[in-house]
Every structure is written in structure tokens, then in C-alpha cells.
Amino acid sequence: MNEFRLQGKDPATKARAGEITTAHGVIRTPIFMPVGTAAAMKGIFHRDVKEEARAQIILANTYHLYLRPGMEILERAGGVHRFSTWEGPMLTDSGGFQVFSLAACRKLKEEGCHFRSHIDGSKHLFTPESVIDTERTIGADIMMAFDECPPGDAPREYAAKSLALTERWLDRCFDRYRQTAPKYSHYQSLFPIVQGCTYPDLRARAAENVLQYDADGYAIGGLAVGEPTEVMYEMIEVVNAILPEDRPRYLMGVGTPANILEGIERGVDMFDCVMPTRNGRNGQLFTWEGTINIRNKKWENDFSPIDPEGTAFVDTLYSKAYLHHLTVCQEMLAAQIASLHNIAFYLRLVGEARRRILAGDFKVWKDRAVAKLSRRL
Template structure:
């Protein structure tokens, strides 16, 4: 993988770059739609590529390991061949999913034992096994196995957890280096910075991660219950240390405003289930603010969903029609909303990139934050 830093904003840490992988290029800053089970919920492949214009999507190691399972994925030739998406993909390590199963998992130095949320069967993830699983899935970018502590963890627990994450990272790197890709193209490994909301732990973790000189680096353990301002503070702390010549990925974040704030602080890559999850619940993100499509105010509004929207569905359908679909519980409502929101998120990071290159990102961002926070 190659990363080229192309432009920096003169008034902030915002950056525009280009990531080159075996499956294509990614212009940063970028938003990555979440395809947990190899599918972005409610969205066809052609819509994902041609309407939403996704440059990279995510898969989830934990979920894909449980189903369809590694035998199916390997016989298919990896996830790219299995789901037909021929552009770059990233897999998270499954760590967040495993550790969210707090009632049915046991954590020890060797790894994490857990029970499947599907059938209760017992499984054991070690750093080595996770690397092997991600080799089978075949994503262009593989995430290291880490522990994601709760946002309200006390200092003692956060410090202990960080030590374990760092030891696991060393084992991930060793296993990654002693194995080969399965499908004839190279994969990259991204370590994850942890440390909860404690600046000294975050600095320690960022320094440790940076010293590994991997192809890119991630910031994890944020947007898990801590105050928003604390999240922004931790991003600043970490990005003072992470190398500028490698992409920086903020995991699981967030709202459109969160993304702009992250870009301003030097983040290049984002993912979040919010566009599709909120879309399925009738919340639309637009250039002028947030719309609840179940509200009565849209009942007789026959104007387009968004006149200058980022996707074709914005002009194909009216607000009144979309409201009707949600009230009638038609599946098409969730599909339209998901496509709209994902296209909007991709439009937003694309506009951020354009303004970084133009040199006026900070001015544009200040205006957009006010607009995006409005309830319509």
C-alpha cells in the first residue's frame, strides 16, 4: 500500500491524500460504508459503486468468521470475489464485537474466549488466529486485534488494557510477517491506538504504534461513551505523534459534524453504521440539516428529498412519498434512506477534500457545522 500526502490546510491539520491499494485508489479524507457481513445493509452492489461512489467498504472479522465461515470465503477466493466488490476493502479485527459481549466472553493473556451471539457456540480468538482469519477474508487493509475498553474505564483498567493491546499488537505483527496473502495481492496491517480518555496513555500508545512503522495507523476506543470534547482532545493528542506520511483512521466515528471535526484534526479515514442505521429509522442527513421523515410536516411536501442531493434517489422521490413509505413500513423506505445518507457522507468528505485543496477548508467547515446541526 502507498500513501501520498497531497495537500494540507494552512489553518488546521486537515489533509488531502491518496491511498493506492491492489484494488484501486482511495482519495482522502474518505468515509467507508460498513458492510459487516459482506453487505452494506439495504444497498445493491451497483448502487454502492455507481450511485454512492464508495471507494472502499468494511467487512467485520467476527461476523464473517461466524457466517458464512472461513471455508466458504476461502473457496470463493476471498471476500472480494464472494460479494463482487472489486474496490478496496478493510476488515476490522473483531475486537470491538468480542469485547462488547462482556457477559459471554473471558479475557486472558493468550486471547479472548467468547460465545457466538448466533448459537452460543464457544470460540477463542488469539492475535495469531485473527491474522489468519483476516488473511482468508482477504481485505486490502487488516486491523490488529486489540481490546477496546469502555469509555468510562478507570485509569488502572485502561492502563492494564493498553499493555495487553500492545503485547497483542507485537504478536499480530509477528504473525502477519510470517504469513503470506492467499489471493495474489498484498495486504496491509494497521495497528490501533488505545488508552481510553487518558492523555498520557494515548501518547504512550501512539508512540508505541508509530514505532512499528506499519502502512497506516488507527485510533480506536473513542465514541464509546466519553464526552464529545474529550474525543476531540484525544484525537489531537494522538495525531501530534502519529506519522504524517501514513494514513490515520478514526474507527467507528460518527456524525457528519464529528467527521468534519476529525478531518480538521488530521484524520484521513472514517467509518460508522450511522448513515444506514439512522436511515433505516427515518433520519436523513442533508446539506441543510437533519430530517425525520416520519414527521407530519412532510406529509404534503412534494418537493424532492434533496433538490441538489448527492444521489439519484434524492430527485427521484419526494419527501411526501418517502414519509408515506416509512409509515407504511415499506422496505423501500429504508433502502432509499440508506442510499441517500451514504451518498451524503461521501459527498461531505469529497467536499472537505476539495476545500482542503482550495485552501479554504476552515472557513467552509465552520459554515457547514452550523448547517449540519440544524433540525429541519
């Protein structure tokens, strides 16, 4: 199995440091997972994601890989690791969030979700069983159970109905998981996803329910989908008070640097988000001193490095003025530079958080960091 070892706790918060051992390498937590929707980070070589950003695990998307290139090609390639040449650990989400985002062209039923492809409009069906089969074929080290992700402002009646469906689907996911074996000779974990929208009692019920599966880890889904930030933090606290301490906890799709530090303070171990690359492609850079919009004219004559404290080669090789120029000209290189910088920054952020947890001064450092990270430069 993929094993989690707790290595230290912050004395003033719920923050933890640990290690997850997988067949493709060790993941030191807390950790951020760059999102490679189609088994690639847009515009960035895997080499640079590993060596410059120092990523330990990346995420790929079941929905997108199912549509393209398709399971036949992935199986013939020997799974996603060989197909993409990423040699480290990998996680696949189940496609539940993508189904949520396709509200206009999908229908939820007890059997699963009928939807139309965003590519060509073709009809498809995801069931808990078919999603597990798909994730087995993809071959990631960690798989997610199929769920429904309700909107952050969902009425209680809808949220309760959605959670009940997710829990029935979860039972079917684990049945299929136990009936099948990995295809590529390495172990695969299955994480259940705790839903429940913004209702504490539903979240608590969902967290209690997933304990029956004695899973290798647990995910918290359905947050950062429109609810107020403070409500998100409250839901994390409710769930983490119930989830076991000896298993990793994964907060899905979150978020800003400040969100990540707040999540770590509340006991979250794993994060993913498209924000570093998506925002980077739009000229937004994350730094220890705050957020930079490199499109702004104020950077036109700033010949200082993009980030003097950065660890990626782009941080000190290129100037803000040059990156401003590339961004305004819509050069592809601008998106590449900004995306690599941002991913490297996110990995530095969680790496420093880990160091502070083990040193015992996470709380003081985190409060100062959040105040700076939230500034607009």
C-alpha cells in the first residue's frame, strides 16, 4: 500500500509534516500538486516541473484523458507514467468536478452521469464502476472516487440529496476497486471524497461515513466553488476533526497561497489548483511580498529579476521589464516563464511550511506570511 508516516506536528496549530511512500517515490507533506490536466502542465517541460519547480507529485484529470487520447492508447502505452514520461508519483481526480462544470450538458441519475463531450458533443456515461476502470487504466498512484460536486451556494435540500448520491456511488467505487487489480504492477490507492457543501452537519456525517473504508487517505471536495472563504475554513475544521490523523488529507482544488497556508494550519496535507499556471498565463505572479500583475505599466522599466528569492532559473535570469514586454506582446514565452515561476513558488511555499512545522514555529511564520501574500504589488 501507499504508506503515510507522520513526522511532526506544530505545537500551536493542527499543522503536520509527514511522508507518503508510493511505488514512484516519496512525497513529503504538506505538498502542492501541479495540475497536468491532460498529463502535462501547459507550456512547461516535465523536466522543469521536476528539477526547477521541484514538484514531487502531479495531478492528471480522468475526464480529459478519457476523452483524449482515450483508454486504448493509454493502455497500449503502458499507463500514464510511461505515456507522459513523468516518473514520479501521480494522482488522478475522478472527473466529478468536470461533470459539475458541465451542468448545461449533463444529467445525473442513480446509475451515473450522462454527459456530452465539450470537444465534439458526443454522448458518454460515467458510472462509479467505469470511473474506477478508467483510473485503473490511467495507472496513477492515487485515484479519486467518483462524486457529485454541488455548488457552494446549494440549498440544503439539494446538498443533502447530492451527498446521499455521492455516498451510494462511493460504495460502488470501493466495490469495484476491491474487485479489480492494478494493470501496471504498482499499487494504487483510492481516496474517498468528503462532500456536504457548506452545512457542518452534512460535512460531519460525510466524514464519519468515509471512515468505514479504512482508506489510504481522504479528500475534501466541494470547496472553493463559490462559498465565502471563512466558510471554507470552517468546513475544513469540521472534517479534519473527524478524519484519522494517521492518513493524509487532501483539499481538492484550493487555492491561493494564503488559502494553502490556512489549510495547512487546519491539518491539510495535500493541495492542487490550476491557479499557478492559469493565472501565470494571464500575467499574475505570486511572490513572498505579494501578487504582481506583470501587465501593469509600472514594470515596464523595472530591470530587477522577476524574483530574487526564486529557485527556478527563470526567476533570476529574466527581468520584470522583459517579462512585461513578452506579456504585452502575447509571446508564448511569457506564459511559460510565469507558469514555471508560479509553480516553483507554490512548491517553495509548502516546503517552507514543512520546515517551519518541524522547527516548531509554523504559527508565527504563517501569520506573517499570509499578511504579505495577500498584498497587491
